Amino acid sequence: MQRKLGIIAGGGPLPKYLAEHCQYNGREYFVIALVGNADERILHALPVKWVRLGAAGKIIQSLKDQNVEEIVMVGAVRRPSIMTLFPDWRAISIIFRIGTIMVGGDNSLLTAIAEEFEREGFKVIGIDELLSDLLAPVGPFGMIKPNGQDLKFIQSGIQQAQIIGQQDTGQAIVIQNDIIIGTENRNGTDELIKRCRNTVSDHGKPILIKIKKPGQDRRVDLPTIGARTVQLAAECGFSGIVVETGQTLVVDRTKVTKTADKCGLFVIGTKLNHEQ
Structure with missing residues (x-):
């Protein structure tokens, strides 16, 4: 029982x-x-x-x-x-x-x-x-994929996000090219996205990277995104969202995928090599 x-x-x-x-x-x-x-x-x-x-x-x-x-x-x-x-x-x-x-x-x-x-x-x-099916899979969620330049910047951004995560200050950062333009604080991911809304330029659009902090207790506060996250990122001019495979909760993945495709924004799961 x-x-x-x-x-x-x-x-x-x-x-x-x-x-x-x-x-x-x-x-x-x-x-x-x-x-x-x-x-x-x-x-x-x-x-x-x-x-x-x-x-x-x-x-x-x-x-x-x-x-x-x-x-x-x-x-x-x-x-x-x-x-x-x-x-x-x-x-x-x-x-x-x-x-x-x-x-x-x-x-x-x-x-x-x-x-x-x-x-x-x-x-x-x-x-x-209990809800392992909510964990992010590897690869793009929908039809839209990051280009080669995006992937290069994402890899650099992930490394920077892991360094910031070691300070236990937040699970997300926003990059534009290879520069961090925002980090998550106690106000959460939505507020981070809004803070970075007006940074679209000829040099590229912002990308949200949301990953588990190194050494984070899996029982509490795993990174989470949903369709609202995707919609807000699109409204604020982002080109995409990167989450960690097997370590990020995706609420209603079908709706997340449909929203991303409708908004013209990529959502991708990436597997990281670090201690779980």
């Missing part, structure tokens, strides 16, 4: 995808929806409890009350400051325990949170363990 799954839900469609997977496979599940992040329109029909991010005690107790044994953390979460988190006593004790990690990179923080859940007796698993 499958263990009951707890879904810690941030923003975007992935929490619902996961819930539907559980329904299809007859697996019991319960959703903890993070107030201010999760989308009520998507989750309203699911077994769900809405909890603010700083209410760690309530989150843990709710999962225990529901007899949850395994947890998946999925969906975008806006990172609050200590002042806006309004932590309860349980959250305060966790903050003291993880200390300076609170002001570190997202991967370090999310890994520390996953370890806190495991300290409480839960097993934290990655969404790709």
Whole structure:
């Protein structure tokens, strides 16, 4: 018998995808929806409890009350400051325990949170363990492919993205030719794309590169794109998007491919040689 799954839900469609997977496979599940992040329109029909991010005690107790044994953390979460988190006593004790990690990179923080859940007796698993079909394949997704010059710049850009990723600051960069014109910060990929919107010139269009950080914990915050990412990149004058094969989640690949072909933009998966 499958263990009951707890879904810690941030923003975007992935929490619902996961819930539907559980329904299809007859697996019991319960959703903890993070107030201010999760989308009520998507989750309203699911077994769900809405909890603010700083209410760690309530989150843990709710999962225990529901007899949850395994947890998946999925969906975008806006990172609050200590002042806006309004932590309860349980959250305060966790903050003291993880200390300076609170002001570190997202991967370090999310890994520390996953370890806190495991300290409480839960097993934290990655969404790709359940939805492996969402992982990016190798090669172009649609009819449009990068040209030889693009491929040269992409290879250089990937190397630079890996160096930046070692600092645990972001999963994405934007290049124009072989120059980085933007890096992802805590505001996310959409904001990065918008920041780089007016850089189209005779020297080439921007390309988004989104890959897993070196040494990143696969259980939390794998790079993710969807049709919205593609549409926004096209609106902002990009020529294409590069994702890492087997390490990036692609939400509704069919829609992503159709959107890319319609917008005249390439989306390609590339396999990297680094420690998984």
